Amino acid sequence: MGSSSLGLHHWSVLASQRAILPQNSAKPLQKFHSLPTTVTVACIATSRASSVRCHLGCFGFTAFNRKLRKSVRGCATNPFVVANDEKYGNKQVISITPQVYDYILANVREPEVLRQLREETASMHGSQMQVSPDQAQLLAMLVQIHGAEKCIEVGVYTGYSSLATALVLPESGSLVACERDGRSLEVAKKYYDKANVSHKVHVKYGFAADALRSLILSGEASMILHLLMLTRECIRNTLNCCYNLSRLGV
Numbered sequence: 595m596g597s598s599s600l601g602l603h604h605w606s607v608l609a610s611q612r613a614i615l616p617q618n619s620a621k622p623l624q625k626f627h628s629l630p631t632t633v634t635v636a637c638i639a640t641s642r643a644s645s646v647r648c649h650l651g652c653f654g655f656t657a658f659n660r661k662l663r664k665s666v667r668g669c670a671t672n673p674f675v676v677a678n679d680e681k682y683g684n685k686q687v688i689s690i691t692p693q694v695y696d697y698i699l700a701n702v703r704e705p706e707v708l709r710q711l712r713e714e715t716a717s718m719h720g721s722q723m724q725v726s727p728d729q730a731q732l733l734a735m736l737v738q739i740h741g742a743e744k745c746i747e748v749g750v751y752t753g754y755s756s757l758a759t760a761l762v763l764p765e766s767g768s769l770v771a772c773e774r775d776g777r778s779l780e781v782a783k784k785y786y787d788k789a790n791v792s793h794k795v796h797v798k799y800g801f802a803a804d805a806l807r808s809l810i811l812s813g814e815a816s817m818i819l820h821l822l823m824l825t826r827e828c829i830r831n832t833l834n835c836c837y838n839l840s841r842l843g844v
């Protein structure tokens with residue numbers, strides 16, 4: 595089984611997709627998450643569009659094997675994996691291998707400052723938590739599509755996804771960035787400065803619940819409520835978006 599798969603657990607989506615992979619697969623495995631650890635979503639607060647980001651936690655690819663009656667996790671080196679389960683009709687899915695990840699990195703639109711942040715983070719503890727460039731591109735695109743002006747990031751780490759978001763926010767936009775780990779937050783702040791987006795980012799060092807509580811106390815409750823109400827909607831939209839992109843061969 596693949597530890598991860600393009601398609602956001604949407605096995606059938608990529609069932610018959612083929613990717614042309616680079617021949618040179620000698621590069622070492624790079625750390626990444628192929629499944630989103632975060633979901634970005636837009637929600638509407640008053641007359642302005644707002645965006646709320648919610649971390650669903652890090653999860654690798656897990657499938658439930660009916661015969662074994664348990665969840666199975668693993669790591670695939672083969673780019674094509676057959677979902678060996680009647681539920682999925684033995685369809686093929688593309689798993690993220692080093693070669694596929696190389697392909698993504700070679701084709702993703704990643705600003706230089708994000709590339710530098712990704713490379714600095716690569717040697718840091720917990721770097722596997724960082725969203726991958728393709729995920730960040732999707733998050734940024736969702737923020738732009740929704741015309742979001744206010745965002746919350748719960749769990750910044752070294753700031754890759756929050757920086758990707760801040761970069762596409764309008765000058766009048768703002769991002770509340772919550773993180774409890776001071777060391778990783780220092781890296782994030784350095785890159786907000788480097789990218790000239792610090793004025794849009796309101797860093798909250800500490801537990802996110804405290805930052806969210808003070809947002810509520812300062813009258814931003816509607817934003818939090820929308821986070822809760824629209825997270826499910828966002829997941830559905832994200833899956834639909836990926837489905838459509840994959841149908842277009844993107």
Ligand SMILES: C[S@@+](CC[C@H](N)C(=O)[O-])C[C@H]1O[C@@H](n2cnc3c(N)ncnc32)[C@H](O)[C@@H]1O
Pocket residue numbers: 631632649651652723724725748749750751752753754755756772773774775778800801802803
């Ligand atoms: C999956 S990582 C975020 C990765 C980030 N999106 C990126 O692209 O690099 C989750 C982060 O959430 C932080 N975190 C976990 N629980 C938290 C909490 N209750 N309050 C604030 N931060 C928290 C962790 O310290 C960690 O840095």
